[in-house]
Amino acid sequence: MFGKKTEVNKTRAWKKLESYYKKFRKTEMRDLFYKDPQRAERYNINLESVMLDYSKNIINDRVLAYLLALAKERKLPEKINAMFSGEKINISEDRAVLHVALRNRANTPIYVDGKNVMPEINTVLAKVKKFSEDVRLGKFVGHTGKKLTNIVNIGIGGSYLGPKMATEALKRYWAKDIKCYFISNIDGTACCEVLNKVDPETTLFIVSSKTFTTIETLTNAKTCRKWLVDALGEHAVAKHFVAVSTNAKEVAKFGIDVENMFEFWNFVGGRYSMWSAIGLPIAIAIGMDNFEKMLEGAYSMDMHFKETELGKNIPVILGLLSVWYNDFFNYHSHAVIPYDQYLQYVPEYLQQLVMESNGKFVSNNNEYVRYATSPVLFGGPGTDVQHSFFQMIHQGTSVIPCDFIVPAISHNEIGDHHEILLANALAQGEALMKGKTIKEAAEELKKAGKSKEEVNFLKKFKSFPGNRPSNTLVFKKIDPYTLGVLIAIYEHKTFVEGVLWNINSFDQMGVELGKQMALSILPELQNNAFGIEHDSSTKNLIKVIKKLRK
Numbered sequence: 237m238f239g240k241k242t243e244v245n246k247t248r249a250w251k252k253l254e255s256y257y258k259k260f261r262k263t264e265m266r267d268l269f270y271k272d273p274q275r276a277e278r279y280n281i282n283l284e285s286v287m288l289d290y291s292k293n294i295i296n297d298r299v300l301a302y303l304l305a306l307a308k309e310r311k312l313p314e315k316i317n318a319m320f321s322g323e324k325i326n327i328s329e330d331r332a333v334l335h336v337a338l339r340n341r342a343n344t345p346i347y348v349d350g351k352n353v354m355p356e357i358n359t360v361l362a363k364v365k366k367f368s369e370d371v372r373l374g375k376f377v378g379h380t381g382k383k384l385t386n387i388v389n390i391g392i393g394g395s396y397l398g399p400k401m402a403t404e405a406l407k408r409y410w411a412k413d414i415k416c417y418f419i420s421n422i423d424g425t426a427c428c429e430v431l432n433k434v435d436p437e438t439t440l441f442i443v444s445s446k447t448f449t450t451i452e453t454l455t456n457a458k459t460c461r462k463w464l465v466d467a468l469g470e471h472a473v474a475k476h477f478v479a480v481s482t483n484a485k486e487v488a489k490f491g492i493d494v495e496n497m498f499e500f501w502n503f504v505g506g507r508y509s510m511w512s513a514i515g516l517p518i519a520i521a522i523g524m525d526n527f528e529k530m531l532e533g534a535y536s537m538d539m540h541f542k543e544t545e546l547g548k549n550i551p552v553i554l555g556l557l558s559v560w561y562n563d564f565f566n567y568h569s570h571a572v573i574p575y576d577q578y579l580q581y582v583p584e585y586l587q588q589l590v591m592e593s594n595g596k597f598v599s600n601n602n603e604y605v606r607y608a609t610s611p612v613l614f615g616g617p618g619t620d621v622q623h624s625f626f627q628m629i630h631q632g633t634s635v636i637p638c639d640f641i642v643p644a645i646s647h648n649e650i651g652d653h654h655e656i657l658l659a660n661a662l663a664q665g666e667a668l669m670k671g672k673t674i675k676e677a678a679e680e681l682k683k684a685g686k687s688k689e690e691v692n693f694l695k696k697f698k699s700f701p702g703n704r705p706s707n708t709l710v711f712k713k714i715d716p717y718t719l720g721v722l723i724a725i726y727e728h729k730t731f732v733e734g735v736l737w738n739i740n741s742f743d744q745m746g747v748e749l750g751k752q753m754a755l756s757i758l759p760e761l762q763n764n765a766f767g768i769e770h771d772s773s774t775k776n777l778i779k780v781i782k783k784l785r786k
Contacts, residue, residue, distance in 0.1 A: 244738045249306035257564045289708045292669045303556040322348045326742040335508035339531035368519040379472035384440040388417045389517040391444035392452045394506025396420040399517045401585035408647045409522040422452040436467035441477045448486035480513045526716040533720025541728045555732025572615035574641040575661040583615030593741040638706040645713040671702015
């Protein structure tokens with residue numbers, strides 16, 4: 237099945253890590269903390285906007301040195317510079333990767349094929365600013381002259397997940413009369429549920445599709461168009477629909493005024509695009525001043541990532557730890573737990589960022605990889621998830637490293653809610669690291685008055701293995717700037733992982749196969765084609781579904 241081994245797991249630094257891992261793998265974090273009272277201070281990066289505590293990891297100085305040697309052997313600093321300078325590091329599509337240019341607040345020139353891309357980016361940002369302000373101030377109004385207060389974003393993948401995550405995260409910054417809705421799923425329920433909540437006279441639809449051909453997005457857009465036309469007539473389309481696209485011809489054909497088409501570029505992948513015109517719903521909801529603060533936060537993390545030495549670099553450290561657990565400990569899952577209700581969609585957003593970027597089995601050398609790449613990422617808001625999957629994280633047979641995202645101050649300081657929330661966040665990290673030995677469990681049961689028989693029976697059930705790693709990212713408060721910092725951290729962490737695994741983090745070929753096969757099945761379900769070759773299971777499923785639909 238596999239071709240020749242790629243070079244990554246044959247490098248000197250990788251082999252040193254493998255060798256040392258065998259000696260170090262049973263090390264207990266409890267012991268590391270006991271032997272080093274300053275451990276928390278040493279394994280800590282404290283910036284003005286964010287603090288990373290990575291002391292609760294199964295590492296010591298030697299592990300860190302070997303991981304940093306691997307990063308240097310993989311030429312990580314050179315590859316960071318290559319991305320920022322506009323080199324075509326997306327090798328399978330021959331494209332530059334320049335989401336960092338979208339938030340280049342210094343406006344320094346960045347060149348692709350000899351052309352500075354910043355003037356075009358600034359032009360689109362200025363257009364987003366003017367349009368978003370016109371909508372918010374009631375200067376751009378609907379067909380009947382009413383203010384547009386319902387913003388419906390129609391997109392999928394990065395054209396949906398980023399805007400949805402960011403608008404929800406920054407809900408406290410929304411204009412008071414603005415409401416945001418998102419339609420992504422091709423399931424008709426997604427359309428119906430949104431359309432049942434909005435008024436045609438006050439609804440603005442933003443159709444986000446680079447090619448304006450994505451089947452899910454265009455099907456949903458056409459349904460919304462018909463709903464609007466049925467209510468207000470054909471001429472209303474130009475006043476209630478705008479597009480984020482590069483296909484002016486199809487946009488005009490749909491009935492959208494091309495003056496209300498916002499461009500973006502092939503050097504911006506969908507999952508990295510919320511900083512571009514794809515972020516139009518964010519700008520309308522929170523205002524362009526706040527949108528620009530989000531860009532500034534991301535830019536500050538860009539500069540930290542680009543300019544800070546590897547050993548004090550937050551995305552680098554997080555990426556190195558991910559590879560350490562994924563490829564040496566064989567911990568193939570990772571949980572992200574934000575202790576802030578407004579950040580509830582961050583794990584969903586990161587699922588695409590991480591798994592679509594690094595879920596690859598072919599290396600940049602065009603060889604099959606022989607080591608693990610992307611972990612499975614999942615998560616949810618604390619404390620909800622403590623009552624769902626945290627049982628497995630504490631006592632399951634699979635070890636799942638965690639990231640805890642913790643704002644010191646809540647936007648809603650009600651009674652002692654936030655102190656209880658913070659106590660839970662900090663307790664989870666400590667409990668995962670320390671665990672509870674059988675002896676400790678037995679002592680606890682004795683103090684609770686249990687009999688000797690009960691103690692002997694219950695002590696294993698009440699014990700916890702501990703030694704389960706976690707990182708904690710602490711922010712003062714989640715605002716537009718810190719959200720920009722947070723998302724940029726994970727973007728760059730994902731890039732670091734891709735460099736270490738020698739894979740292209742910026743294509744998504746795996747998304748295409750299912751789309752292609754769906755297009756061959758669709759005519760059969762619509763009775764427009766017969767006899768297309770499928771496996772027996774798919775043939776039978778088509779037959780059963782058609783029968784049920786009759």
